[in-house]
Amino acid sequence: MKKPLQGKRIFVVEDNVENRVVYQIFFTHECAVFEFERWGGQTIVQMKRFKPIDLIILDLMLPRGITGYSLFDQIRAQPEFAAVPIVAISAADPSVAIPKVREKGFAGFIAKPIDGTRFTEQLSRILAGESLWVES
Numbered sequence: 001m002k003k004p005l006q007g008k009r010i011f012v013v014e015d016n017v018e019n020r021v022v023y024q025i026f027f028t029h030e031c032a033v034f035e036f037e038r039w040g041g042q043t044i045v046q047m048k049r050f051k052p053i054d055l056i057i058l059d060l061m062l063p064r065g066i067t068g069y070s071l072f073d074q075i076r077a078q079p080e081f082a083a084v085p086i087v088a089i090s091a092a093d094p095s096v097a098i099p100k101v102r103e104k105g106f107a108g109f110i111a112k113p114i115d116g117t118r119f120t121e122q123l124s125r126i127l128a129g130e131s132l133w134v135e136s
Contacts, residue, residue: 004124006031011047012057013037013071014089019059022114030120040066044074053084055127058106060090060097072104085126089114094135108132 010027014020015038027034035050037043040062047053056075060068068088075081085107090097094111101109107126110119111134125132 003030004120005127008032008054008127009050009052010034010055010057010123011037011050011053013040013043013062013068014057014059015039015062016059019112023057026116026119039064040068040071043071044078047075047078047081051080053081055123056081056084056086057089058086060088060092060101069100069104072106076105085129087123087126087132098133098135102131102133108134110134111136 005027010032012023012034014023014036020036023034035046037046041064058068058071062068068090072086075086087108087110088097088101088106089110089112091112094109098109108131110122110132122132122134
């Protein structure tokens with residue numbers, strides 16, 4: 001039986017090693033194709049090498065003065081990624097982050113830690129064009 005994320009190409013910007021391991025285990029289990037960028041400094045270059053992309057996951061809090069908000073703007077400035085859904089997955093305070101990501105135009109927000117039992121369904125909904133705002 002085909003898994004909902006099977007074959008989906010997912011690009012993740014995440015600086016935390018433990019979180020990257022969680023994503024790696026999860027996406028491998030789901031048979032998704034995925035790529036990581038750690039700091040946000042080479043995101044566009046790596047995305048262009050990895051395309052086509054079905055979904056982009058951005059951490060909002062990255063090192064070196066880069067944020068998921070600034071990366072969102074850089075990604076949307078690229079015509080080939082203008083329509084790719086972008087979801088923020090972050091430990092940022094949802095009551096502050098959700099209004100900001102909604103205003104920016106993100107497709108959704110999922111609070112960390114992710115719920116492994118619901119994560120496939122959440123990402124599937126975003127891939128289907130829904131907006132999703134998960135506070136915990």
